[in-house]
Amino acid sequence: MAPRLSFVLVVHREQAFLEPCLASILGQDVPDIEVVAVDDASPDHGPSLLDAAAERDARVRVRHLPGRVGLGAARNLALDMAQGDHVWFVRTTDLLAPGAVAAVMAQLRAEASDVLLLQHLRESPVGRRRPAPRQTGIEDASPHVFDKVLRRGLLADLGVRFGSAGHSGLGVTWPALLAASSVAVSDDAGYVRRDPPNAVRDGLTTGVPADALAQYESVLAFAEEHGVPDDRLRALGDAILRHGLALLGGVRDGERRAFFQRLSALVRRAGVSAISGRPARLRERLIVRGDFRAFELLRRSAAARRRARTTPQRLRRQAARVVRRDPLQRHYRARLEEPIDPRLAVFAAYWYRGYACNPRAIYERARELVPDIRGVWVVTAADEGSMPAGVEHVVAGTEAYYDLIARARYFVNNVNFPDHVVKREGQIHVMTHHGTPLKRMGMDLSDAPGKRNLAGVLRRCKRWDFSVSANVFSTLVWERAYPTRYESLETGYPRNDVLAAATAEDVRRVRAGLGIEEGKKVVLYAPTHREYREDPSPPLDLAELATGLGDDHVVMARLHYFHDEHPALRELHDAGRIRDVASHPSVEELCLAADVLVTDYSSIMFDYAVLDRPIVIHAPDWLEYREMRGTYFDLLAEPPGLVATTGAQVLDALRAGDEAHSARAAFRARFCALEDGGAAERVVRRVWSVR
Secondary structure, rough: OOOOEEEEEOOOOOOOHHHHHHHHOOOOOOOOEEEEEEHHHHHHHOHHHHHHHHHHHOEEEEEEOOOOOOOOHHHHHHHHHOOOOOEEEEOOEEOOOOHHHHHHHHHHHHHHEEEEEEEEEOOOOOOOOOOOOOOOOOHOOOOOOOEEEHHHOOOOOOHHOOOOOOHHHHHHHHHHHOOOOOOOEEEEEEEEEEOOOOOOOOOOOOHOOOOOHHHHHHHHHHHHHHHHOHHHHHHHHHHHHHHHHHHHHHOHHHHHHHHHHHHHHHHHHHHOOOOOOHHHHHOEEEEEEEOHHHHHHHHHHHHHHHHHHOOOHHHHHHHHHHHHHHHHHHHHHHHHHOEEEEEEEEOOOOOOOOOHHHHHHHHHHHHHOOOOOOEEEEEEEHHHOOOOOHHHHHHOOOOOHHHHHEEEEEEEEEOOOOOOOOOOOOEOOOOOEOOOOOEHHHHHOOOOOOOHHHHHHHHHHOOOOOOEOHHHHHHHHHHHHHHOOOEEEEEHHHHHHHHOOOOOOHHHHOOOOOOOOOEEEEEEEEEEOOOOOOOOOOOOOHHHEEEHHHOOOEEOOOOOHHHOOOHHHHHHHOOOOOEEOOOOOOHHHHHOOOOOEEOOOEEEEEEHHHHHOOEEEEEOHHOOOOOOEEEOOOOOOOOOOOOOHHHHHHHHHHHHHOOHHHHHHHHHHHHOOOOOOOOOHHHHHHHOOOO
């Protein structure tokens, strides 16, 4: 049986948003629909994600194109493939609201309309939603294609096609509106429009403002050929006027006069000789009259008033006051005027806490592959003593620190640099991250409990030029959670190179350095941080664990670095019952020393899985954690090993040995496939352009 409604989706990049978009359609469980997806030669994981969706759900049909044709041409191909009575063109970055599909299907059955106008919400990059202007009929229809459901037979009868440049939907939606025998309007906002900063914007998608005028010219030709009634022609003219006025703000200075004159001619051709029937702004009246000189004077006057009120000016004045008060800031601002040192690189980790993680691995490999690099670490005064001999470093907040961050070319960190760091043109920032994400991150926390300054996070992420990813899963999360423009380096994690390449001799050396006797079985316990709880006590009773395991086991406890001075652990450590290894400088060495890992929801599980050793998940509060923090997948359904909810079950799981090896194999295939010991080298070669 043919579907009643066809969704058309064109995929080119924007891979991080594809699965949520598809889920918002297919997850509504409406049987008589189809998704026709065209892979417009997407150079990322989009094609494989589409194939996986088609394998899971027979309602998805995919066509892969050998070369890119552009959004409009790809939609034409999808329209030819579609079988539904009606067709709905959605964008990869967007979502359908829950219940929207069933509501649209019901309205289409009840009203049998040629065109159904939909209401939609606009969602900002930080998750704030607001209603878009309502569509109540042809007279105030939007210029978009995604907020309209069109009868496929009508489009075929009219012979309309999408254009080859930007604003390509105008050549389809407006002929359908002008020729429709019936136009229905939905009441509820069933569509969520998102415009993330890393969405595709080029000539084959968004195009340029002049593309819209070319489309409207073709629509007017259609209207004249088909003898469209005056009232609908007038609605078209008003739409051209509104849309053209909105686009004028994006027209470059040297092209504004030609655009204005072309727009003015179009609206008059559509029969708009004067503004009537609704309140009109002065700018609209000037466009109808064709008075470009007066329009420009008005535009410049408004721009001057906006500049007088702008926040940047106020911020500059505030910054000047800060600089006058703070000699170091004066020094920093002066150094920002000096040339960038192409050999100088800044390295940091965990908010300047020391020499660690992915930045450490990249630093050490860069010293081999780029011998003329001068790598300097930033540390706090409290952590300066932990820096290895021979590793150049500066203390944060000192004059030497500001000299470094003002003139370095490369910046490598596993967290964001502070707000006071100014990114200059020509500087390169590498975000390495510090774990594969189980819990939701970044912009994905917009609806999570608690207040977060997501706008500040997004502002800091705009510095990134590269984002290091451990696996495909992480790449998709990072690009969606931190939607700014950077290149994803899907290399594996540099810090895990030592795990992937470790030998039996390496393990013996590390265990000897930790003072672990031969024959002892080592359990590493590493729980995560629960920011919604005030009590940082570990959820597992370590005294009970140590007693239950006996003297032939060594329990190493490493709490999250937010709680690395927990007094209860120190008491157990001093009593010789466990080893508190929170201050150990290398978590990678602790992983090498351990025979088994016990954790709850910490990202250490993804790193430890590289070693292919047993993992026990202690999940006494999984439902609470998932509700409060949010997670990307169900860890209990896809664990890396045995799952326990009580201390007694943890003991049983540790005594069981390697019973969950098959679960671990599946986990490793998904998250550890790139961990071959060469991740740091791959990052260095790309960032420093080493052949």
